[in-house]
Each structure stands twice: as structure tokens, then as C-alpha cells.
Amino acid sequence: xxxxxxxxxxxxxxxxxxxxxxxxxxxxxxxxxxxxxxxxxxxxxxxxxxxxxxxxxxxxxxxxxxxxxxxxxxxxxxxxxxxxxxxxxxxxxxxxxxxxxxxxxxxxxxxxxx
Amino acid sequence: xxxxxxxxxxxxxxxxxxxxxxxxxxxxxxxxxxxxxxxxxxxxxxxxxxxxxxxxxxxxxxxxxxxxxxxxxxxxxxxxxxxxxxxxxxxxxxxxxxxxxxxxxxxxxxxxxxxxx
Numbered sequence: 001x002x003x004x005x006x007x008x009x010x011x012x013x014x015x016x017x018x019x020x021x022x023x024x025x026x027x028x029x030x031x032x033x034x035x036x037x038x039x040x041x042x043x044x045x046x047x048x049x050x051x052x053x054x055x056x057x058x059x060x061x062x063x064x065x066x067x068x069x070x071x072x073x074x075x076x077x078x079x080x081x082x083x084x085x086x087x088x089x090x091x092x093x094x095x096x097x098x099x100x101x102x103x104x105x106x107x108x109x110x111x112x113x114x
Numbered sequence: 115x116x117x118x119x120x121x122x123x124x125x126x127x128x129x130x131x132x133x134x135x136x137x138x139x140x141x142x143x144x145x146x147x148x149x150x151x152x153x154x155x156x157x158x159x160x161x162x163x164x165x166x167x168x169x170x171x172x173x174x175x176x177x178x179x180x181x182x183x184x185x186x187x188x189x190x191x192x193x194x195x196x197x198x199x200x201x202x203x204x205x206x207x208x209x210x211x212x213x214x215x216x217x218x219x220x221x222x223x224x225x226x227x228x229x230x231x
Contacts, residue, residue, distance in 0.1 A: 037222075044117075045157075045205065045222040091157065099170050100145060100212055102220060104157040 002027045004094050006105035013082045014113050020067075021077045021108045023092030031097035034068065034075045039089040039107075048090070051075065082112045116140045118223035120206050126229045127196055135191045135226045137206030146189045147207040147220060148181065150174070157205065163189065164212065196230045203227050 003026045013019035025034070036048040051059045051068050058066050063083075067076045079086055092105040119138045127133050139146050148160040162170040163181050178194045189208075193200055203225045210217040 033218075042224065043203070044224040047219055047221070050219065095213075097213060100147065100162045100209070100218070100220075101159040101170055101172070102149070102157075103159070106156050 002029070002032075002094050002096070002103045004092055004103050004105035006090075006092055006108050008108045009106070010109045010111070012111040012113055013079075015082055015084060017082055018078060018080045019082055019110065021079075021090050021092075021110065023075045023077070023105055025073050025075065025092075025094050025105075027073070027094065027096070029096050029098075033095045033097070034066075035093040035095070035102070036064070036066070036075075036077045037091045037093060037104075038086075039091065040085075041088070045091065049077065079110075084112050084114060086110060087112045118206055118208055118221050120204075120223040120226050122226060123224065124227045124229070126231065129198060129230055130195050133193050133196055133228065135193075135204050135206075135228070137189045137191075137208075137223055138187050139189055139206070139208030140210075140221055141187070143208035143210050143221075145169075145209045145212050145218075145220075146181075146183070147209075148191045149205045149207065149222075150202040151205065151225075152199075152202040160191070169212075193228075196228075198230050201228055201230045 032053045034051045037045045039045045049061045063080045089107045093102045121136045146163045151157045161175045180192045205225045206223040207220040209220045
């Protein structure tokens with residue numbers, strides 16, 4: 001069974017600064033997908049970024065980028081130029097290549113301060 | 115942009131009662147999912163549904179749970195006899211495809227908060 005761990009329950013960052021959220025996972029699979037989802041106070045989870053395990057290049061989406069370390073089973077999210085709208089719960093999630101089930105970490109609550 | 119919608123936003127029920135949670139997935143999506151999040155705990159997968167049948171389910175999804183796509187737009191989760199421990203936020207999600215290629219991204223609804231008294 002896969003497990004996903006987010007070791008930082010809460011974090012805060014000043015507006016315009018950079019913050020990195022940590023995620024580690026455990027799997028015996030070689031092909032899989034990793035995701036970061038954002039859940040603002042309105043509660044709808046939104047996909048931020050995804051990474052295919054077979055791709056060596058780290059995914060980027062505008063101000064969001066990941067540091068994917070496959071050997072270390074680490075998948076951190078970097079948010080550059082933090083904005084007040086980035087305040088949310090962030091979930092790391094894992095999915096194997098064979099199934100559709102997402103396995104989530106416990107989440108990191110990020111507060112962006114003005 | 116199309117969104118997954120869920121009704122009701124909050125459901126209160128008595129222990130032992132049946133509840134039906136409703137979801138309208140994104141219209142051209144073919145795969146549907148239910149997840150739940152007990153307060154303070156992780157989001158947990160319940161079930162996935164494709165082509166009018168369950169494609170994958172977790173240990174949580176026991177005989178008291180069932181899913182149905184009663185028409186071309188709705189996707190429902192039924193809990194036959196609710197227990198106190200069923201109190202949670204229930205999220206519906208949908209994806210265009212099952213796996214791979216980027217079209218397998220799961221889009222989530224806002225959730226239904228179920229409170230069992």
C-alpha cells in the first residue's frame with residue numbers, strides 16, 4: 001500500500017516571498033503520478049501541479065514548481081512570489097499507473113501574510 | 115470553466131437513516147469518484163465508477179455504501195444505515211479518462227458535509 005506524508009501541518013510566509021512545502025511518499029511501484037492540490041477556505045480542491053514519475057524534468061506551472069526526487073521519494077512544492085490568494089490547505093497526492101485511486105497526505109495549511 | 119457540483123452542501127441525519135449524496139460531474143467526463151474526509155484526518159478514497167460499474171473501491175466502501183448513475187448527469191452515493199462515524203465531508207470527483215495523458219486529472223466538487231446525530 002502507498003502512503004503519503006506531509007510533515008508540516010502549518011506554515012506561514014510573507015507576501016511576495018517563496019515557500020516550500022514538503023511531501024514524501026512510500027511505494028514499490030516504478031510508474032506513478034504525483035499531484036499537489038490546493039483547498040482554499042471555500043473547500044473546493046483544485047489541482048495545482050502534477051508530475052509523472054517517468055519524467056526527470058520537474059514540473060512547473062507559473063509560480064508553482066516541484067522538486068521531484070524519485071530515489072528519495074520526495075515531492076516538494078515551491079511557491080514563488082506568494083500571494084494572499086495562495087492561503088489554503090495544500091494536499092500532496094499519489095496515484096499508481098494502474099489505478100485511479102488518489103492517496104492523499106495529511107495536508108499543510110499555508111497562511112500568506114500581508 | 116466547467117465544475118463538479120454537489121448537493122446538498124450540508125446534510126444532517128439521524129443514526130440509522132439512509133442518506134443520498136448527489137453530484138453532477140463535468141459533462142464530458144467518464145470516470146467518477148467519491149472520497150471522504152473525517153474532520154482532522156486525511157482525504158480517503160471510497161470508490162471509482164466507470165461505464166456504469168465500480169472499477170475500484172477501498173476497504174471503507176462496505177455493503178452499507180452504494181453508488182449509482184441514475185441518469186446522464188447525476189452520480190450518487192447512498193449510505194443505507196448511517197453511523198456516527200460516517201460523519202465527514204464527502205467529495206465527488208470526475209475525470210475525462212482513467213489514467214495517463216493528462217486527461218486523467220480528477221476535478222473535485224465542493225463537498226457535502228454529512229453530520230450523523
